[in-house]
Amino acid sequence: MSDKEITQISICRxxxxxxxxxxxxxxxxxxxxxLNNEIQQIEKETGIVDSLQLLVLSSLKIxxxxxxxxxxxxxxxxxxxxxxxxxxxxxxxxx
Numbered sequence: 210m211s212d213k214e215i216t217q218i219s220i221c222r223x224x225x226x227x228x229x230x231x232x233x234x235x236x237x238x239x240x241x242x243x244l245n246n247e248i249q250q251i252e253k254e255t256g257i258v259d260s261l262q263l264l265v266l267s268s269l270k271i272x273x274x275x276x277x278x279x280x281x282x283x284x285x286x287x288x289x290x291x292x293x294x295x296x297x298x299x300x301x302x303x304x
Contacts (some may be wrong), residue, residue, distance in 0.1 A: 221260040
């Protein structure tokens with residue numbers, strides 16, 4: 210078993226020790242900073258103070274950004290097409 214370097218990061222005012230063979234310590238710190246910044250922004254915008262809610266909301270927001278980038282990269286509008294179809298059906302049901 211190899212000795213993994215431990216990197217400490219702060220998320221939602223809690224300290225975490227991360228050991229990884231895959232990521233370098235500076236990269237882990239950068240990931241932690243980005244996540245924590247996203248959490249702080251959501252906390253500021255919403256006034257939510259519950260750590261779990263903040264983590265879930267920030268995870269959803271980051272995942273949304275990732276999916277949007279992936280759709281731009283692949284040229285896919287699959288989610289948009291599905292949403293348009295759903296809204297069209299709802300409008301047809303109303304009419």
